[in-house]
Amino acid sequence: MSKISMTVNGKPASGEAEGRTLLVEFLRGELGLTGTHVGCDTSQCGACVVHVNGEAVKACTMFAGEADGAEVTTIEGMANPDGSLNAIQQAFQDHHGLQCGFCTPGMVMSAAALLKDNPKPSEAEVRDYLEGNICRCTGYHNIVKAIMAASGQDVTAIAAE
């Protein structure tokens, strides 16, 4: 075991990890940040997406040790400073972009990364970007709509589902 330290959601955080400990295990087990979900552990579902040094990363594809010293943001760090939902989270609520919610943390983290690089994505671009995020409930339609709404685009012409 070795000590791993990182900045998580703007605050210093540290804990013990083995060399084989995945970042997602460290975040959930050692730091108690269980908003980051594990849907597959094999890099397919996207439920574990976090940001590492500003880039979206599937936290099951990275060892905790590789994030030593990094700036990490998880879903717990996405709300506004006053605790209210941020624009993406609010849009998911407003446009029914979730049902069971299991995929939602990863969807929100992926959406934030997309909008940082592409502030007004087309519907096709959103769908393309979400290729690595699986949702078993919603059929994706309202997730795509929510992300486009969060980017400030008028989504009234996109049919409700």
Ligand code: FES
């Ligand atoms: S748990 Fe990481 S991609 Fe599914």
Ligand code: FES
């Ligand atoms: S809302 Fe249930 S898996 Fe996406």
